[in-house]
Amino acid sequence: MNLDALYSKLLVKTGAKLVLLVLDGLGDLASNGANSCTPLEAAVTPNLDWLTQTSAQGRMVPVAPGITPGSGPGHLALFGYDPLEFEVGRGVIEALGLGLELKSGDVCARANFCTLDAQRRVSDRRAGRIATEVCEDLCAVLSKKLKAIGDTQVIIKPGKEHRFVVIFRGKGLEGPLTDSDPNREGLPVAAVKPTDPKSARQKKTAKLVEEFYAAALPLLAKKKPANGFLLRGIAHQPAIPTFEERYGMRAAAVAVYPMYKGLAQLVGMDKVEGPQTLAQQFERYLELYEEYDYFFIHYKYTDKAGEDGNFEAKRKAIEDFDAALPILLQKKPDVLAITGDHSTPVAIKGHSWHPQPVLLTSAYSGSDKLDRFTETGANMGSLGVFEAKYLIRLMQANARMFDKFGA
């Protein structure tokens, strides 16, 4: 029997409350020899320490050994969707990051304005990094004239500097397509092609993009320096079984940044709008406690500090998180998991493949008798090292949401 089918078969609803707290990029490395420590180890975390007394710990491989995930695959795995099975294109992630609400089948492309020379070759792939306001004006020009191509709706949304997003919403469309970005200057804009030459839907979509180019380029012809644009990561939003179908839980996403709300919405969670600080996010959780079974709460600043290579800022972000935790614990959920979507080590200044530590507490988690929640402590936990996509199944088990398998 297929494992997902088994989970579905054994599922029972218990009314339990489950909370997933994601400190983005939480995991880190002790990089300076035997006496060094990680930001999580260096941080003063009395509330996490207290939780540790009644928690199991472990480490999670975000996708597969050695694979560094982007935010998309990292979060899909945390939501229990195998990122190798459910691929989300970059165009989709970019659109979600701009706060666009996508529908199943939407084809999205990351776009940026560029400069074309008299021979229509790309002379600057970023059009001199035009100001965001200029980008907004140009997008408005395109949006006004290009609301649709045939039956297909076109949605254009500006991002920062030269970046924008194009969404094609219609029937029978499919990605992924090749990029129109030639990837270096001096070459013409490339024709967009199906990645699967046998796919009639991809062919149709490639033709649509060609028509979009034909209609859009004349509108920019006299603009300087942004008289052209390049498309990358052209992909459709895949059909994904919803969180509620899959897990039997109504889920709320309490995130501040659009991308994380978008990723949660992709699997059918409700986006909770409003909160700007972690304290506000926890307060919204308290308010919504009765309305949902599962809460995904996302905290960005650990990742930001890791990306900046700023050890002190990451330590501080963890301490700020710990200080806010008592607000959430006013209504302690039946099952609480605290982890990252991946590691963002200070020494790497970016996402990495290192398994992120995870803490799981419930009436049935047992205690691993560790003093603190840290990377090295988690190495000794009863959860071992496991794939992130199973976290939600362990959370459900701790919520007693599975019947016994067999007699």
Next chain:
Amino acid sequence: MNLDALYSKLLVKTGAKLVLLVLDGLGDLASNGANSCTPLEAAVTPNLDWLTQTSAQGRMVPVAPGITPGSGPGHLALFGYDPLEFEVGRGVIEALGLGLELKSGDVCARANFCTLDAQRRVSDRRAGRIATEVCEDLCAVLSKKLKAIGDTQVIIKPGKEHRFVVIFRGKGLEGPLTDSDPNREGLPVAAVKPTDPKSARQKKTAKLVEEFYAAALPLLAKKKPANGFLLRGIAHQPAIPTFEERYGMRAAAVAVYPMYKGLAQLVGMDKVEGPQTLAQQFERYLELYEEYDYFFIHYKYTDKAGEDGNFEAKRKAIEDFDAALPILLQKKPDVLAITGDHSTPVAIKGHSWHPQPVLLTSAYSGSDKLDRFTETGANMGSLGVFEAKYLIRLMQANARMFDKFGA
């Protein structure tokens, strides 16, 4: 290459003796914070402590993350059969529990006597929980008149109170079928149907069950209160490659309870009859040492105590086990593994999904330098956290039963 095929290809016979000691439901939780402990941690176990000096430890996921196994899947995994691939129906497990010897293809059903009202609706699903002697008498009535239906042999065996088992032994039969139990009172007995509408064998089996009902109900018509019966978990014994085919070892099952003997017999182990105590089981092992390569020795009382939520009884059961261990160690096998088929935490009073601790000792196990065999110790062992179905492969490797893979 398929992994099972690789194991088979590399297999060499060495004449080594392997012993699997199963303390049913061994794993547990430290449920009361940092200072609490598990029954295994609380128990005084000088013999296990001594073994630990030359052992590797780890923890085993019984089936998959978050899945709580019944005894069937739990033991199949220990015997190296993936429980998701080899599913054993509840009727089969029930029949094994009553000590029935099954043949491949036998269709088994859990049955219980019920009361039908004048409109032939189920008015009591358990016929007032009739005494076991009454059940035995009724089964004798049915058995006497219903030895076969057409070419198919019918075997009826009473259990406790209102429970019994029906086995259909013939050609071309197959389960699983739907239950005839309507699951609540006031409804008629349900017609039994194929779960796969395309299966001709299931159709044939469903028709057979219908004929069985037609022949059996008149025999009970005047009985009170048990004038009907319900069938559940109707499934056939799957064809399973035998233990000897798969591992190249003659295997003996030294268990006291029928279900565990039955599960071992299901994969082709020889049942050893006689022993009633663990000391007697170990003595039988000593006697049979030359006759078999692999011994499965099953100890029930750790699970019983866990099911009762009795910490002290579980601790005591572990100490009793430890006290008997020197009998087995009179002939120390080449490879000895000590573990559970799953955890049965006192706090849960039932089976659970928590990985059970495992100890493995051989001339090649190495020592993990742990003082004791416990859950928290096992978290730090060299075996890590792994799926239970691989234990037998590790045991075989420790018996030097695998050639090198590749050059």
